Amino acid sequence: MMKIAFIGVGNVGAPLANRLQKLGHQVTIAARDPQSQTVLSALALNPALLIQTPLAAIETADAIFLATPFAAIESALTPLKLALNGKVLVDCTNTVGANLSHGLQSKISGSETIQQLVLDARVVKAFTIYGYENFEDNHYPGYGDLKPAMLIAGNDPVAKATISDLCQQLGWEPIDTGNLAMSLHLEHMALLWIKMAGAQRNGGFVWARLQR
Numbered sequence: 001m002m003k004i005a006f007i008g009v010g011n012v013g014a015p016l017a018n019r020l021q022k023l024g025h026q027v028t029i030a031a032r033d034p035q036s037q038t039v040l041s042a043l044a045l046n047p048a049l050l051i052q053t054p055l056a057a058i059e060t061a062d063a064i065f066l067a068t069p070f071a072a073i074e075s076a077l078t079p080l081k082l083a084l085n086g087k088v089l090v091d092c093t094n095t096v097g098a099n100l101s102h103g104l105q106s107k108i109s110g111s112e113t114i115q116q117l118v119l120d121a122r123v124v125k126a127f128t129i130y131g132y133e134n135f136e137d138n139h140y141p142g143y144g145d146l147k148p149a150m151l152i153a154g155n156d157p158v159a160k161a162t163i164s165d166l167c168q169q170l171g172w173e174p175i176d177t178g179n180l181a182m183s184l185h186l187e188h189m190a191l192l193w194i195k196m197a198g199a200q201r202n203g204g205f206v207w208a209r210l211q212r
């Protein structure tokens with residue numbers, strides 16, 4: 001059982017928090033406003049989610065999921081900088097610019113930008129390359145043992161192993177793509193997925209790995 005905190009429980013955070021709690025983890029919403037619509041909806045989805053102030057939630061957590069809009073990273077993380085030292089921080093954000101372009105002009109990944117804000121946190125990018133409907137439900141029957149792939153990236157091997165394990169528990173095949181700089185490619189994968197889902201008006205698809 002892990003203690004997991006969520007900063008942001010909207011489309012992405014709520015289903016992940018819900019499913020992780022149902023797997024037996026202690027999941028806490030690090031709520032800036034316990035009465036916000038997303039917090040109330042997450043609690044309606046799963047009343048067993050705990051609520052604490054962001055600082056209290058982060059201090060006791062083994063892993064923290066960041067699932068806010070990318071534009072909110074500074075205001076969300078700056079007050080928690082010290083508390084995040086040494087903690088596993090799962091970056092679920094995507095930075096999206098005009099016309100579904102990369103929000104930082106592909107010069108640097110959003111995840112490395114987050115790492116620069118919280119230098120001593122162990123940032124792992126994960127749960128970003130698909131739309132949230134796949135975090136609610138990642139069952140794709142009819143493919144035998146083949147599991148949907150969850151590509152992750154990060155600099156800290158132990159942190160990546162922890163998050164790979166959570167991915168597995170959630171039914172994904174975790175694929176470690178390399179260090180945090182690889183996040184730039186994951187962010188482009190997300191844009192690809194969003195454009196494809198938009199064009200076919202269907203987000204019910206994921207990637208899988210076939211490997212020799």
Ligand SMILES: NC(=O)c1ccc[n+]([C@@H]2O[C@H](COP(=O)([O-])OP(=O)(O)OC[C@H]3O[C@@H](n4cnc5c(N)ncnc54)[C@H](OP(=O)(O)O)[C@@H]3O)[C@@H](O)[C@H]2O)c1
Pocket residue numbers: 007008009010011012013032033036037038039067068069070072073075076092093094095096127128129130131132133
């Ligand atoms: N939507 C998708 O399918 C999808 C898929 C993969 C990745 N992503 C990425 O995941 C992130 C979240 O997307 P979403 O669709 O879940 O967003 P969302 O539904 O708008 O939820 C955002 C959450 O962040 C919280 N938040 C906003 N500003 C904050 C701040 N300054 N400090 C602390 N918390 C703050 C909100 O809390 P309040 O209720 O208090 O406002 C809310 O719980 C984005 O970066 C997005 O690019 C989205």
